[in-house]
Amino acid sequence: MSSASSDSLTVLYVHAAAELYGSDVALLNLIRHLPPTIRPIVVLPEQGPLADQLRERGVAVKVFPLAVPRRYYFNARRFYRVLGLPAELLICWRKLKRLIRAEKVDLVHLNTSILIGAAWVVHRCGVPLIWHWREILPERGWWREALIRAAQRWASRIPCISNEVRRQFYDQSKATVVFDAVVPDDTAPCNPERLRQELRLGSDALCIGTVGRIQYRKGQDVLIRAASQILKRFPNAAILIVGDVYKKNYAPRKALERLTEQLGIRDRVFFTGFRRNSAEVMRLLDVFVMPVRLPDGFGIVEIEAMLQGKPVVATNIGGSLDVVVEGETGFLVPPDNPDLLAEKIILLLDNPSLRVEMGEKGRQRVLQLFTIEHQVKQVVEIYHAAIRESRGRLRNRGARASCP
Template identity: 30%
Template sequence: MAAEQGRPRVLYWTEVFLPYVGGTEVVGAQLIEGLKQRGYDLVIATSHGHLDLPDEGLHDGIPVYRFPFRTAAASRDVGVFADVRRRVAELKRSFAPDLVHVHAVGPSLLFHLRSIAAHPAPWLFTPHTPLTDRLPGQDTILGEAFRSTDWTVCVSEAQRESIRPLSPEASARSSVIYWGLEEPTLSPAPLPFEEPRLLCLGRLVPDKGLDVALAAFPNLVERFPRLRLTVIGEGPSRPELERQAASLGVREAVDFLGRVPEVHSHLNAATLILMPSRWEETFGLVALEAALMGRPVVATRLGALPEVVLHERTGLLVPSEDSAALAEAASSLLNHPEKAIEMGRAARQRALERFTLDRCVDDYDALYRRLLARRMSG
């Protein structure tokens, strides 16, 4: 593999990548494009996931190499594991990265660690997932990663705080770089109050707490008869959520849209965004997407959500698992349009100042160059 002369080479290592559509994949693709524009020569190493994808491809001219990480890690056949490790090692030797950036805590992390010797290079670790339920002891892959990485990047202060008791040595070599997004080309529309609409956006799994939003909805419909709820996303919980809506007598007022090609027009049609997560969100990308469209958010006070949603300034925060509190918070904004409008404006202004893609790329660019300079001087 011929690397471009004079350009720093970065191996971008991620559990899954586009065409998977999740927060890490969407922002990661934007980050990669920004780094490419800054002069980096990039290669993406990822997995097939559960899709039938080619082993090699291109993303915007950047080589993408996919490996069966999960299958190989779960296989009892030592030969299968060894073959994937060999292929990964060959990629590292041929590309010869100056830096490896790992965005994974799944099976792909194991193969990165087991192939470091093929081409030793500084590497930084962005875990993305909550770590409070993971114990990085001496005999775990996560513990090994924290000990061997040159730097850990957390996507929020909440995530960084969760690392401190689990791995003090990693915490001492860490920093926070918030995710950032490009400003949408679609301009924010006025918040609709004559026919108000709530929006829940994300994977339909228990962690996202959509059942709590549905439990709150009958109370809200009673107060606001023209209110509708839109649910965007797919996942294993969808049939159960549809049954719940029917059992609560609100199925006709709830639109389950599944996956959609773009979300900005749906955000623009919403009055409020609900994030009733029971999961310790490490960032809360939906809240940022809502802010960029000038939408206030009602979210649970968990994980990093209070860093993205400022209570009483850009939205409202409520306890998790509390449908009554969620309904009351949403009702207070629907009853006071001027308050909701001001929160939406403040959210957008803050997003454009603090959570931009340029700022995110700048921060990673500075960190990359610091690690590369340390390598050159060492």
């Protein structure tokens, strides 16, 4: 062990991307607020804005292949990527094992469930493994079974970002709910009116928006279909689609643009691309919408909106069930239901006082449940519990070995 004292730890964080969306931001926030007794080292599979942000804060970042089996590898056009995974796993094995030994790592924290290759390496190295689960996997399939069984067998602890994520495990003894958190940043420049001017929105335009990577599972098309009804009641309303495509795969965005043209609302739907200053976006909005059709593990963008005092309309699946209180901080609707989604948004747009009331209750809920201080405290306690268990097992093995 590397620790100079019983409380200090060297923790190796492994993450599957280098962008600045939900899980990326969650990792960045966690590392930024770790106590000084924890020395973080981060491994990423590529360069990107997350790597830049970490290095700006003095965090050591290593970049090498992690044999991440992406969902889109398993279609006919990209199946060749699957064939490259064994070679990536070999590189991951060599580099990760060398890094753990060279840096005298006390434990490894994987930040997403799909890092099964890295999990296997860490397990083989005999280092305590914290395997953070953020995803809700498809209900059936060998891939789900393989990941769940690997986590239950190899991990010392399994932090889960919502109750829905935790429910996936047959044996929940290692699984603990640790909600992601938001960090109020009063020092960042935040001028929502500048964004209003950039988009050329009128001062009287009510703004409805969603934030997330543009892809089918996020349901941006459901919001656009709802928008065709909303705009009949509020012709000056603006629909903001905030986020970008993955790896320059522009097909999902082009499909959304075609849909706006078919519905005759192209001039009222604004594709802003990725925005680093999420607070600026949230403050501009009157209603935040999370129309996912497949469950997300947690709604971190929802709590970002709630922190800014905005009511949230989300689908009643996944992590949103832990975030949004129906009728109190917003509304929950079934997925793929643009009619009901439009109805709830129109109700909020029609009632400014209700928006304010729900927004304030949402902000108070965030400050009570989703603070970074509470999250860090939980995570550090998990680290020390895993270390104590690991040392206990080593002592027991030593005692058994010394028995005549």
